[in-house]
Structures are given as structure tokens and as C-alpha cells.
Amino acid sequence: xxxxxxxxxxxxxxxxxxxxxxxxxxxxxxxxxxxxxxxxxxxxxxxxxxxxxxxxxxxxxxxxxxxxxxxxxxxxxxxxxxxxxxxxxxxxxxxxxxxxxxxxxxxxxxxxxxxxxxxxxxxxxxxxxxxxxxxxxxxxxxxxxxxxxxxxxxxxxxxxxxxxxxxxxxxxxxxxxxxxxxxxxxxxxxxxxxxxxxxxxxxxxxxxxxxxxxxxxxxxxxxxxxxxxxxxxxxxxxxxxxxxxxxxxxxxxxxxxxxxxxxxxxxxxxxxxxxxxxxxxxxxxxxxxxxxxxxxxxxxxxxxxxxxxxxxxxxxxxxxxxxxxxxxxxxxxxxxxxxxxxxxxxxxxxxxxxxxxxxxxxxxxxxxxxxxxxxxxxxxxxxxxxxxxxxxxxxxxxxxxxxxxxxxxxxxxxxxxxxxxxxxxxxxxxxxxxxxxxxxxxxxxxxxxxxxxxxxxxxxxxxxxxxxxxxxxxxxxxxxxxxxxxxxxxxxxxxxxxxxxxxx
Numbered sequence: 001x002x003x004x005x006x007x008x009x010x011x012x013x014x015x016x017x018x019x020x021x022x023x024x025x026x027x028x029x030x031x032x033x034x035x036x037x038x039x040x041x042x043x044x045x046x047x048x049x050x051x052x053x054x055x056x057x058x059x060x061x062x063x064x065x066x067x068x069x070x071x072x073x074x075x076x077x078x079x080x081x082x083x084x085x086x087x088x089x090x091x092x093x094x095x096x097x098x099x100x101x102x103x104x105x106x107x108x109x110x111x112x113x114x115x116x117x118x119x120x121x122x123x124x125x126x127x128x129x130x131x132x133x134x135x136x137x138x139x140x141x142x143x144x145x146x147x148x149x150x151x152x153x154x155x156x157x158x159x160x161x162x163x164x165x166x167x168x169x170x171x172x173x174x175x176x177x178x179x180x181x182x183x184x185x186x187x188x189x190x191x192x193x194x195x196x197x198x199x200x201x202x203x204x205x206x207x208x209x210x211x212x213x214x215x216x217x218x219x220x221x222x223x224x225x226x227x228x229x230x231x232x233x234x235x236x237x238x239x240x241x242x243x244x245x246x247x248x249x250x251x252x253x254x255x256x257x258x259x260x261x262x263x264x265x266x267x268x269x270x271x272x273x274x275x276x277x278x279x280x281x282x283x284x285x286x287x288x289x290x291x292x293x294x295x296x297x298x299x300x301x302x303x304x305x306x307x308x309x310x311x312x313x314x315x316x317x318x319x320x321x322x323x324x325x326x327x328x329x330x331x332x333x334x335x336x337x338x339x340x341x342x343x344x345x346x347x348x349x350x351x352x353x354x355x356x357x358x359x360x361x362x363x364x365x366x367x368x369x370x371x372x373x374x375x376x377x378x379x380x381x382x383x384x385x386x387x388x389x390x391x392x393x394x395x396x397x398x399x400x401x402x403x404x405x406x407x408x409x410x411x412x413x414x415x416x417x418x419x420x421x422x423x424x425x426x427x428x429x430x431x432x433x434x435x436x437x438x439x440x441x442x443x444x445x446x447x448x449x450x451x452x453x454x455x456x457x458x459x460x461x462x463x464x465x466x467x468x469x470x471x472x473x474x475x476x477x478x479x480x481x482x483x484x485x486x487x488x489x490x491x492x493x494x495x496x497x498x499x500x501x502x503x504x
Contacts, residue, residue, distance in 0.1 A: 017127065017166075026134040028126040028156055028163060029141065029148040032118045036062055036071045039113040040099065043106045054102070061095035069359045072114040078360075122148055128161040137161065170430055171238035171408055177426035178415050179216055181462065182207055185422070209418065217407055219414050223264060229413050230263045235443045236427045237412040239273055239405050248276050248296055257305040269406035270399065274327045275299055278395040283326075283388060285309045295325050312385045314338070314377050326392045328399040329355050336365075339373035339385060354393040362393060421447060425467050428460040433473065453491055458482070 017025045034042075037059045044051045065074035075096070077088030090096055100107045122143050130137055138159050139150040149156055153163050183190050186208060193200050194213045201215045214220065230253040234240035240249065252263040252272055263272060274280070280295040287293055288307045302308050302323035316324030318338050319331055326332060332354050337347035353361040366386065373382035415423040424444040428436060449455075449463065451471045461468050472482045484501065491497040 017129075021129055023133045023135070023147075024131065025127055025129045026138070026140055026147045026149050027143075028123045028128055028153050029120045029143060029150065030123045031120055031152055034113040034116045034118050036075065036096075036110070036114075038118065039110045040106070043109045043113075044103075047106060047109075055099070058095045058099045063089050063093045063096070065089075066359070070115065073360070075114075076111075078363075120148070120150075122146060123153065125165045125167045126153055126163050127166055128156050129164060130161060134161075169238065169408065171412055173430045174236070174423075174426045175216060175408070175411055175415070176204070177429055178419065178422050179204065179207055181422040181425060182419060185462070207415075216411050219411060221265060222414065222417075223261070225410065225414050225417050226261060226264050226269075228417050229269070229409075230261050234413065236416060236423070236440065238409045240409050240413070245273075245276055248272070251297055251300045254300060254304045256303055262300060262303045266403065266406055266410060269410060270402040271299065271322060271327050272296075273405055273409070274397040274399070274402040275325075277397060279392040280325075280327065280396070282394055283391045285311060295327075299323060299325055299327075312377075312381050312388070314381060315385065315388070326388055326396070328402065329396050330399050332389055332392060332396065335385065335389065336369070339376060339382065340369055341372060341376075342368075354389065355396065355398070357393060362390070420444075421462060421465065421467065425460050425462050428467065428469075436473065453485070453497060454489075458486055 040055060040059055041051045044055050063074075065071050069078070073088075075088050075090050075093075077091075078086050090100070120141065120143060128134060128138065128149060134140060134147075134149070138156060138161060140147050141150050142148070149161075151159065157163055183203070183206070188208070190203050190206055190208070192203050194203075194206055195201075196213060196215055196218070199215070201213075205216045206213050207216055208214075209220070228234070229237070229240060230249060232246040232249045232253070234246060234249065239245065249263075249272070252261075252268075254262050256262055256264075262268060275296040283295040284292045285295065285298045287309055293309075298309055298311075299322065302325075308323075311324060315326070315335065318335055319325065322328075322331070326335070329351050333347045333351035336342070336350045337344065340347075342350075350362075350365055353365065369386065370379070370382060373385065376382070377385070412423075424440075424447055427440065428444070431440060444467075448460075448467045448469050451469045451474050453471070455463065455468055456471045457468070458472075459470050470482070471477050471485055472479070477485075488500040491500065
């Protein structure tokens with residue numbers, strides 16, 4: 001179960017989890033296995049007492065195994081889905097060949113180390129939470145003074161635990177702070193709850209827009225906001241503020257045949273954020289005009305009424321909602337089932353293997369896929385469809401994941417457009433000094449009054465129709481100095497300031 005994704009910073013989860021769940025939670029461990037480079041160096045340390053300079057140089061030149069293929073298979077070779085032998089890197093990696101030639105006795109040992117466990121460490125984000133003490137279900141261990149499972153994620157799930165990825169979305173803090181500011185500045189009081197479309201929405205999620213209450217996560221569809229997003233004015237908007245996203249948004253800043261913008265709804269935002277991932281961006285589609293472009297560009301071409309590039313016809317029939325292009329993981333499942341005639345659970349298992357980049361299982365599935373798909377659409381078409389699936393496996397979104405992301409993104413963009421003063425105050429309150437200076441300042445500086453000895457508080461605050469910056473924004477004013485200055489406020493003039501600071 002993936003709870004959220006990271007944004008600008010990370011936090012320590014144990015405080016909240018400890019308070020909320022006590023000993024009913026633990027972080028999940030991972031086992032780091034021996035890889036080629038580490039094995040080569042470790043063997044050298046044991047046999048020679050150190051890692052010679054030439055080995056250090058050679059290990060940096062070793063070729064990397066593709067994601068989903070183990071070092072052993074990549075180096076020694078393996079059989080792919082249709083029974084063909086894939087040559088191992090030992091046959092063409094010059095650096096590895098030189099190492100084997102110079103240190104043949106070391107190489108004999110190295111080959112025995114592949115896949116052996118090197119040690120345990122903490123998973124970056126995975127936790128298990130249960131309705132009983134974890135140690136009554138799963139054995140625990142201490143890793144850096146943190147309670148962790150002795151089992152890795154598959155073992156935890158086999159024992160009945162649910163793996164939860166607890167990561168950070170700073171945008172949620174920005175939204176929460178902005179809602180509080182809007183409510184505090186509204187002359188009309190807010191109720192504890194409001195009934196909206198038959199749902200009871202708590203105050204912490206309420207905003208008043210044009211005289212009507214809305215849930216911050218179910219805002220009205222507003223074309224002005226969508227136009228801002230399409231134009232790439234998305235600084236501080238979750239998932240749409242990165243240089244890469246803003247680059248690809250320029251392609252979406254076009255009109256459909258009916259005159260509306262391509263990006264004119266949450267569903268189109270979902271398609272964009274799903275296409276703005278390594279898998280769809282890596283797909284190579286030959287343009288009618290010559291040259292190649294990726295699936296995101298082709299999606300825009302098709303949505304805007306331009307001539308479609310030549311892609312498998314069966315995909316156009318199976319995936320009409322995304323113009324015959326793979327956007328979501330569920331579509332991989334749908335296509336696989338259509339092409340092979342397999343059962344739903346079998347197609348879901350294949351989707352899971354694709355999403356988790358289990359290259360060995362994907363290769364095995366190809367042997368099952370090709371004869372059945374060839375019988376349905378012909379071998380050439382079947383192979384072309386498989387190429388799309390295989391490239392998509394680099395990284396693809398689940399549709400619900402994309403939609404939950406863009407619901408948050410749209411809320412950010414909506415508040416930024418209609419309530420810029422409160423929005424930027426919230427964002428700046430949650431941002432680091434470097435982030436303010438390097439990322440946000442050029443976009444919000446016109447709202448801000450510079451730090452003032454008499455008026456600045458401990459954080460950014462709205463004063464009138466401006467944002468008053470804190471003294472801590474100044475270069476060279478550290479946490480202790482800032483605390484001392486705040487402690488002896490107010491100051492009538494510079495002499496009063498000097499007198500109070502000197503006295504204390």
C-alpha cells in the first residue's frame with residue numbers, strides 16, 4: 001500500500017508512528033546482496049589486504065546490468081522468453097575481461113558471491129502496521145537503534161502483514177496551511193462540518209469560493225486554472241513544478257479540434273502526469289514527418305487532431321480512451337489479456353511483474369505471449385505491441401495513483417490562482433531558506449516585504465496585502481541569533497536594539 005510520494009524534504013516518521021501505534025509497527029528491512037563491483041573489491045581486500053589501484057579503475061568501467069536483471073545473469077548470460085540465449089557481458093565488457101585475465105583466482109571466488117546477502121538495512125519508506133505487537137507476528141531486529149523486521153517485504157506479506165510506503169508530500173502541508181490562512185482571514189465563520197454533495201466535510205478541508213463551501217480535494221473544474229497549468233505557470237504545484245514537467249507541459253498547451261485546451265480536466269491532468277514518466281517518455285514512435293518522438297508527444301498530436309503516427313492497430317481498438325497509447329498500468333493488464341486470452345488474475349499477475357520490473361518473469365511471459373498474440377494479430381504486430389509493453393515497464397503509473405496525485409496538484413494550482421497571497425505564505429512557511437532563494441523568490445517576490453526588525457515575526461506572515469518576511473531569511477542570521485532578536489522585541493529604534501542585545 002503506497003500512502004504518498006516524496007516532494008521537497010523528508011521527515012522522521014517514527015515520532016507519529018510511535019505515538020499512534022506504539023509497538024504495533026516496525027520498519028521493514030532489506031537485504032543488500034553482493035554485486036559485481038563490491039564482490040571484486042571485497043575479494044581483493046581478503047586476498048591482498050587492500051584494493052589495488054588498477055582494480056579500483058576497472059570496477060568503475062564495468063557495465064551496469066539493466067533494471068530487473070541480476071548481475072549473474074547479465075554477466076554470464078541467460079535465456080530470454082522465446083528460448084534465445086542472451087549473451088553475457090563477460091563476452092563484450094572489456095574492463096571485466098581485463099580483470100578476469102589479470103586476477104583469474106579472484107574471479108573464481110567472485111562468481112560464488114553473486115546473490116549472497118551482504119547485510120541488512122532499513123527500507124527507505126516501508127513499514128508494517130498491525131493490530132497487535134509486531135514481535136508476536138514477525139521477528140524483529142535493531143538496525144541503527146530502530147526496530148525493524150527480520151523479514152524483508154515479501155516475507156512480511158507472506159506472514160500476513162501489509163507493507164505500507166510512508167513517504168512525504170510537502171504539498172499537503174502547504175494546502176493545510178493555506179486553508180487555515182483563508183479561514184482565519186475570512187470575516188464569516190466556518191462551521192465544524194459542511195454537507196457537500198451528500199458528504200460530511202470537516203472544517204480542516206473547507207474553503208469558501210465565490211460564496212460557496214468546497215472540499216479542498218473536490219474543487220470546481222475551472223478552465224482558468226487549467227490554462228495556468230497548461231502554460232507551465234506551475235511553480236510550487238505538486239508534480240507539475242519540476243523543470244521536466246514544465247518542459248512537457250508546453251506540448252499540452254495546445255487546443256483540441258473543438259477549440260478547448262488539451263489539458264482541460266482532471267482526467268487530462270492524470271494522463272499528463274502518467275505520461276511524464278520514464279516508460280512512456282522512453283517509447284520511440286516514428287513521426288509521419290520523419291524522426292521519432294515519445295508517447296507523450298504522440299498523445300498531444302492525437303488529442304489536437306494531428307495525423308496519427310503508425311502504431312499497432314489493436315492498441316487503438318483496446319485503448320480508445322487514451323488514443324491507443326499506454327498510459328496506465330491497468331492498460332498493460334488489459335492489453336495482455338486481450339492479446340493472450342488469459343484470465344483476469346493471470347493478466348493482473350503480469351501487470352504486477354511489469355510494475356515491479358521483474359525482468360526474469362517478464363521474459364518468461366514473452367514465451368507465453370508471442371504464439372497466442374501472433375495467432376490473434378499476426379507475429380509482426382504482436383512483437384510491436386510487446387515492445388510498447390516492455391518499454392513501459394521502465395516505469396508506469398496506476399490510474400488511481402495518477403488521479404490521487406493530480407487531485408492534490410489541482411488543489412495547489414487552484415489556490416495559487418485564486419488566493420496567491422495565502423498560497424505563497426503557506427509555501428514559504430514550509431520551505432527551506434535555500435529553496436526560497438533558489439526556487440520561489442523570483443515568482444513571489446512582489447508579494448513580499450523584506451525582513452524588518454520591528455515587524456518581522458518568526459515566520460512568514462500576511463500583513464495587510466503583503467507577506468512580511470522573517471529576519472531568518474537574511475543571510476548570516478542563524479537560529480540562535482534569530483531567537484535572541486525575537487526574545488527582546490519590540491525595538492523603538494536602532495539604539496534600543498543595540499542596548500537590549502548588549503545588555504543581555
